[in-house]
Amino acid sequence: MSVSAAQGFRAAGATAGLKDSGASDVALVVNDGPRSAAAAVFTSNRVAAAPVRWSRRVLSDGAARAVVLNSGGANAATGAQGQADARASAEHVASRLGLDSQDVAVCSTGLIGERLDMPRLLTGIDAAVDGLAEEGGDDAARAIMTTDTVPKQAVSRAEGYVLGGMAKGAGMLAPGLATMLCVLTTDADLPADVLQACLREAVRTTFDRTDSDGCMSTNDTVLLLASGAADHTPEPDEFTHRLREVCADLARQLIADAEGARHEIAVRVVGAATEPAAEAVARAVTRSNLFKTAVFGQDPNWGRVISAVGTVPESVAAFDADALDVWFNGVRVCRAGGVGEPRDGVDLTGRQVQVVIDLHAGDAEATIWTNDLTHDYVHENSAYST
Amino acid sequence: MSVSAAQGFRAAGATAGLKDSGASDVALVVNDGPRSAAAAVFTSNRVAAAPVRWSRRVLSDGAARAVVLNSGGANAATGAQGQADARASAEHVASRLGLDSQDVAVCSTGLIGERLDMPRLLTGIDAAVDGLAEEGGDDAARAIMTTDTVPKQAVSRAEGYVLGGMAKGAGMLAPGLATMLCVLTTDADLPADVLQACLREAVRTTFDRTDSDGCMSTNDTVLLLASGAADHTPEPDEFTHRLREVCADLARQLIADAEGARHEIAVRVVGAATEPAAEAVARAVTRSNLFKTAVFGQDPNWGRVISAVGTVPESVAAFDADALDVWFNGVRVCRAGGVGEPRDGVDLTGRQVQVVIDLHAGDAEATIWTNDLTHDYVHENSAYST
Numbered sequence: 001m002s003v004s005a006a007q008g009f010r011a012a013g014a015t016a017g018l019k020d021s022g023a024s025d026v027a028l029v030v031n032d033g034p035r036s037a038a039a040a041v042f043t044s045n046r047v048a049a050a051p052v053r054w055s056r057r058v059l060s061d062g063a064a065r066a067v068v069l070n071s072g073g074a075n076a077a078t079g080a081q082g083q084a085d086a087r088a089s090a091e092h093v094a095s096r097l098g099l100d101s102q103d104v105a106v107c108s109t110g111l112i113g114e115r116l117d118m119p120r121l122l123t124g125i126d127a128a129v130d131g132l133a134e135e136g137g138d139d140a141a142r143a144i145m146t147t148d149t150v151p152k153q154a155v156s157r158a159e160g161y162v163l164g165g166m167a168k169g170a171g172m173l174a175p176g177l178a179t180m181l182c183v184l185t186t187d188a189d190l191p192a193d194v195l196q197a198c199l200r201e202a203v204r205t206t207f208d209r210t211d212s213d214g215c216m217s218t219n220d221t222v223l224l225l226a227s228g229a230a231d232h233t234p235e236p237d238e239f240t241h242r243l244r245e246v247c248a249d250l251a252r253q254l255i256a257d258a259e260g261a262r263h264e265i266a267v268r269v270v271g272a273a274t275e276p277a278a279e280a281v282a283r284a285v286t287r288s289n290l291f292k293t294a295v296f297g298q299d300p301n302w303g304r305v306i307s308a309v310g311t312v313p314e315s316v317a318a319f320d321a322d323a324l325d326v327w328f329n330g331v332r333v334c335r336a337g338g339v340g341e342p343r344d345g346v347d348l349t350g351r352q353v354q355v356v357i358d359l360h361a362g363d364a365e366a367t368i369w370t371n372d373l374t375h376d377y378v379h380e381n382s383a384y385s386t
Numbered sequence: 387m388s389v390s391a392a393q394g395f396r397a398a399g400a401t402a403g404l405k406d407s408g409a410s411d412v413a414l415v416v417n418d419g420p421r422s423a424a425a426a427v428f429t430s431n432r433v434a435a436a437p438v439r440w441s442r443r444v445l446s447d448g449a450a451r452a453v454v455l456n457s458g459g460a461n462a463a464t465g466a467q468g469q470a471d472a473r474a475s476a477e478h479v480a481s482r483l484g485l486d487s488q489d490v491a492v493c494s495t496g497l498i499g500e501r502l503d504m505p506r507l508l509t510g511i512d513a514a515v516d517g518l519a520e521e522g523g524d525d526a527a528r529a530i531m532t533t534d535t536v537p538k539q540a541v542s543r544a545e546g547y548v549l550g551g552m553a554k555g556a557g558m559l560a561p562g563l564a565t566m567l568c569v570l571t572t573d574a575d576l577p578a579d580v581l582q583a584c585l586r587e588a589v590r591t592t593f594d595r596t597d598s599d600g601c602m603s604t605n606d607t608v609l610l611l612a613s614g615a616a617d618h619t620p621e622p623d624e625f626t627h628r629l630r631e632v633c634a635d636l637a638r639q640l641i642a643d644a645e646g647a648r649h650e651i652a653v654r655v656v657g658a659a660t661e662p663a664a665e666a667v668a669r670a671v672t673r674s675n676l677f678k679t680a681v682f683g684q685d686p687n688w689g690r691v692i693s694a695v696g697t698v699p700e701s702v703a704a705f706d707a708d709a710l711d712v713w714f715n716g717v718r719v720c721r722a723g724g725v726g727e728p729r730d731g732v733d734l735t736g737r738q739v740q741v742v743i744d745l746h747a748g749d750a751e752a753t754i755w756t757n758d759l760t761h762d763y764v765h766e767n768s769a770y771s772t
Contacts, residue, residue, distance in 0.1 A: 044697075045693060045696040045697055046695075046696040046697075046698070046700065046705075046707050047692045047693055047695060047696030047707045047710070047723070048696070048707070074689075076689065076693075077688075077689055077692055077720065077723055077724050077725070078724055078725070079708070079722065079723065079724035079725075082724075111689065112687075112689025112690070112692075112693065113688060113689040113720070113724070113725055114725070115725075216693065216696070216697045217693065218689075218692075218693050218696060289675070289759070289763075289767070290767055293763070293764050293767035293768040294767065294768060296764065296768045297767075297768030299768065301498075302463075302499060303460075303462065303463055303497065303498025303499040303604075304498070306433045306463055306498075306604075307431060307433055307462075307498065307602065307603065307604050309432075309433060310431040310432040310433030310434070310602070310604060311430075311431055311432075311602045312432070314432065319432075321432050321433045321434070322465070324433070334463065334499070336465065337433070337463055337465065338463050338464055338465035338468075338499070339463070339464070339465075339499055339500070339501075373675075373764060374764060375761050375764050375765070377675075377679070377764075378679050378682065378759060378760060378761050378763075378764055379761070381675070381676055381679035381680065381683075382679040382680065382682045382683030382685070
């Protein structure tokens with residue numbers, strides 16, 4: 001019940017029949033106030049889905065009272081009809097709850113390029129409205145699942161306020177596909193501009209550094225709603241720190257449940273001249289299919305790591321190719337750009353893999369989280385829509 | 387015998403025993419002149435292999451008399467010892483052939499991070515020198531194969547001169563892994579600066595637009611040697627045109643034999659404001675694992691195409707997301723950013739797939755060639771070094 005853990009929130013999950021499986025597919029989160037401050041980060045994909053376009057407008061005034069989410073269809077690449085459908089969903093929620101539709105955000109996830117079954121969705125929304133409860137968070141988290149095998153939730157109880165959230169998907173925000181949706185709620189009392197700044201900063205080092213398969217969705221959305229019901233205004237830095245912890249927790253759950261993954265991989269770059277340089281190098285490694293298949297094969301193939309490092313332009317990250325060190329799970333298999341400790345000292349049988357790359361070019365660092373590239377990834381993604 | 391098809395060239399393949407399979411693994415190409423003009427394009431990977439560093443120096447004066455190539459080891463990430471080994475290979479060839487070692491280029495391909503077995507390699511070079519013949523091109527093309535299942539050769543006979551070449555690998559030049567090596571030879575008489583300009587231009591629209599798995603090798607090399615033996619100096623434009631045809635032929639052979647591939651995919655972007663914009667959009671699509679697994683599944687999933695298109699920043703390519711058209715093998719499955727003709731009209735059972743994307747933003751176009759992401763790719767690349 002993490003998305004409804006904070007005071008002032010109710011949530012629900014319901015079944016509209018959008019999924020062939022018959023599993024629940026509509027979630028609703030309502031902020032009963034007294035405040036309705038909100039912040040959001042959306043996909044930077046220029047082919048943005050209809051619900052993203054709608055929700056951008058809703059969030060533009062820093063306020064939202066409810067979010068309706070559906071799985072079983074992304075409502076992306078659906079043209080003017082898709083935008084009308086997103087609006088109709090919001091209007092239906094608004095009329096049932098006595099709200100302004102401009103305060104109702106919409107999120108969708110599923111196949112691109114197909115219209116939602118609106119009669120079913122509206123009936124499902126009715127059921128969700130009827131089911132709204134302070135204990136509804138679990139049902140909501142389950143209703144937004146697509147290829148997820150478990151719901152993702154997190155909650156953090158601070159001095160004076162609570163912060164909770166739910167998420168689905170296995171991609172990244174900018175970029176990432178297999179749509180990532182996340183709704184965060186808090187009963188802290190913070191204005192929208194502070195919420196937005198805190199959310200941007202928390203997302204920057206968590207969801208934005210979670211890169212499952214390098215593909216950016218048309219639908220990725222992270223929403224943060226604040227009810228003010230706890231009548232407590234935390235320091236922005238403290239709130240950001242806690243928000244980052246909750247986002248990091250949810251991001252780790254996403255990677256752990258990524259499509260077909262057998263390994264959760266943290267690529268940590270240290271000794272960089274700047275943090276953006278460290279991030280760029282880490283991202284280059286996490287984007288390498290050859291590196292990711294090697295980890296699947298439990299092969300500490302550091303040659304594929306440094307080949308990926310070498311693709312980062314000098315203008316982006318300073319380093320000397322002959323100075324690079326690479327560790328796989330604590331074993332320095334590459335030293336000074338060449339052979340280090342024996343590969344057979346590395347154990348990659350467990351799910352957790354940590355690769356550390358030292359650029360020897362400064363003191364900055366960054367970590368990107370990803371997973372391996374497996375037969376199951378190919379299977380799930382080649383069979384998904386056919 | 388395409389690499390020895392032009393007058394003035396001899397070639398050979400030999401077995402040094404670098405490969406567990408016992409297949410041939412050393413190739414030698416010698417330019418007997420009268421000219422020794424040469425041009426080259428190397429990987430832009432900053433983690434450049436020892437042979438690349440050596441050959442860059444050799445080519446810096448626009449002249450080369452011989453190229454020695456080995457499979458069974460990349461001699462990359464091998465430090466100062468690796469550089470000494472590359473130099474020793476060149477010096478051995480030079481002493482056997484009475485050349486200056488600064489005129490002997492070296493290419494290697496295979497696993498990164500292991501030293502070459504130099505006694506075996508030098509013995510293999512001796513065998514290659516002894517086997518040099520004007521009919522040696524076929525043997526040379528076979529000796530550079532790694533995971534290639536067939537040798538790649540091309541030859542073009544023009545009015546007054548001949549142009550031929552061999553290649554191996556399934557990556558791309560900048561970027562690309564599974565190392566791509568290519569040696570081109572001609573008996574035309576052209577100075578090094580003209581050869582270099584022609585080669586850059588030919589590579590730009592062929593090997594540089596061949597993107598098997600988005601990974602750039604530490605060893606990629608394309609060499610062009612001109613003997614002048616035909617005593618004919620073609621117009622640079624005509625020569626470039628012919629060179630482009632030979633490079634395109636070899637590039638297609640690489641894609642057709644890419645690791646585990648079931649489909650050869652041409653992603654053609656039309657209606658772009660500029661050629662770089664068209665190339666950037668096409669490359670974004672060919673880099674999408676979700677797109678590539680969909681093609682493997684014979685699924686004309688245009689949603690994954692336009693999601694990938696949408697990741698290209700506005701500063702790089704102008705387009706309106708609601709104007710995009712996408713064809714799969716001639717069927718416009720996406721029209722104006724939404725649903726077009728029925729997907730079931732698309733036949734993806736054959737090996738050749740053409741995806742056309744119209745940005746409706748201008749008259750420029752570009753094509754990137756790639757292949758699908760398959761179970762066999764994951765298998766080959768997870769089991770390669772273990």
